[in-house]
Amino acid sequence: MSNNGSTGRELYSERMFPTSFDVLRYEVIPEKARIQIFQHFNNLIDELPSKNEPYVYRDAIFNNAMKDILLRRGVLDYVELLPSGVYSNVNYLNGDNNLSKINALLSRVEKDFFLLLIFADEKDYLLILDLIEILSYCVADLYLKSSSEKIDQAINNVFRKNGIGYELVKNQIIHKGNEVVHKEIIRPSLNFLSDSGYSGANEEMLQAFSEFRNNNFKGAIHNASKAFESTMKIIIEKNNWELINPNPRQPVPSLNKATAHVLIATIANHSQVESFHSNALRNLRDTLQTLANLRNSHTGHGQGSVVTETYIRHCEFALHTAAANILYLIKTFD
Incomplete structure (x- = not known):
């Protein structure tokens, strides 16, 4: 019909x-x-x-x-x-x-x-x-x-x-937020992640939007960060890249236990990624951590409408930024 x-x-x-x-x-x-x-x-x-x-x-x-x-x-x-x-x-x-x-x-x-x-x-x-x-x-x-x-x-x-x-994407309701951001970033990133090779990252990103819809902003930021890291791990594995630990005093971890710090360093070292985007990926890692810490610092305290609105804006920023970087990584390295 x-x-x-x-x-x-x-x-x-x-x-x-x-x-x-x-x-x-x-x-x-x-x-x-x-x-x-x-x-x-x-x-x-x-x-x-x-x-x-x-x-x-x-x-x-x-x-x-x-x-x-x-x-x-x-x-x-x-x-x-x-x-x-x-x-x-x-x-x-x-x-x-x-x-x-x-x-x-x-x-x-x-x-x-x-x-x-x-x-x-x-x-x-x-x-x-x-x-x-x-x-x-x-x-x-x-x-x-x-x-x-x-x-x-x-x-x-x-x-x-x-x-x-809202929009239904692969049988899951997604909060649209900003129309342009949703159309140009969120939807394309979810379409790329729907590939079977990215099933883990896809599940985490969809869970992030589900948490956002249910006002669990801490959970949404956490899952967006996990989806970002999972995408990097999948790309590293697909390209058969050897992990690089930027701290020579520490041993190189396994891929499953690698932190965002190690994953970003590995992608930057093995690819021709522009230096500015390597910095941007590091900044994204720091931003997601900062937003998560901000949410943690208010856990257990009363939340007025202003505080709640602040969380919404922070969470939207985290979701949109994570989705934009996931989209960039897949289109560049897959």
């Missing part, structure tokens, strides 16, 4: 009044967007090539998604995740005598997932994003590998047209 509806074309109202958001929304996922996302998933399940054609695993997909979210949230019934005020609406729609389109078109488990997605408090954005991410994983798991790109494309179109500041 095209991103521009079933016809593959923009409508007159969309051409004349294109959706434009100067400030992306992060903490509110409107009902309209959630309905569109569910519709896209419903269509994709029918259209995507499964691993065992011609079978379609609709109930298996939604069963797995519901089991996952209930387990992660520690509840037995999805109704427990909804605001108390909407329980009667959900109960009515679940009634046996209801002849609504929901009952007519969806199986019980599909309907349950739909109701949870739609009736969830629009400000409970973490629950809604978790539902989208879990469903994308469950769909991609039963379909061919190429399906992930189509899922990402469809969901991201909804995010973009509704001014929602």
